[in-house]
Amino acid sequence: MNRLAQLTATVGGVGYLRPAPGTWGSLVALPLAWAFHTLGGLPLLALAVVGTYIKGIWATNEMTQGSDDHDPSEIVIDEVAGQFIALLPLSYASWMHGIDILAMWPGWVVAFGLFRLFDITKPGPIGRADRRGDAVGVMLDDVIAGIFAAIGVIVCAGLWHGVLQPMFNQ
Template identity: 50%
Template sequence: MASLSDRVASLGGVGHLRPAPGTWGSAVVLPFAWAGPWACLAVSVLCLVLGFWALRDRTDDPGWVVVDEGAGQALALAAVPAVAGLGFLAWVLGAFALFRLFDIAKPGPIGWIDRQPGALGVMGDDMLAGAFAAIVLICARIFL
């Protein structure tokens, strides 16, 4: 049986889904978008705090650890505007795509923090990827 910290780190086992556990870890928080930006922000902070706790003794970042994807994706979703109908779904899917793009490509500071040891590196790159995605979404909201 997995330890509590391993269950938290895998978001209740979602990190063991294949293929692409990081994508599954990001997808599992998507329903929170319908609860609004404050709920998404709360989920992000909760995943961040629990993630640091669950990863406190780890020095590696195995693929099944996806609490970081949950935290970063929820942060990106906090920037989704409240619009009606299919427009809302388009924003949610945009947030998902942007977060995954930044999380996988790891441009600039995202790559740098990813190389830091321990929980800081594991959690930090996804939080920055979520912040980058949120910034792009906010800019799109301003200009569209």
């Protein structure tokens, strides 16, 4: 097996942690996303999404060649890409408005929770992407889950800042 592909797909071995390797992969994405955002704001985090997706397809393809299992649990690079996407609205708000991204910690919790929910339950197009049975499907289901989670983050932020918080401040 290609060692570089294995290290990439398992995110340095994080995918071998038990239980719930996908959750561990999502957790390790959080400080990575913070680092990318801190170093280069939204543009660098967006670039990290693209790079992680491309590297993930390559690494997943390498790791699953000749195997009946198209999505072994130790492959967690897909969770990293999806979690990065779920965090993009926070990176955008921080970058555009000069807000410390860590000050938006409730959004981080929402992004993590929603991403895990969509990744585990695989509603609609997430499940269809997962059933592709190839490396693109492995990555794509988490990309779509990340997009759903990002939309959820935006909706929750709108509800909190636009409806609930003003009610509490009266």
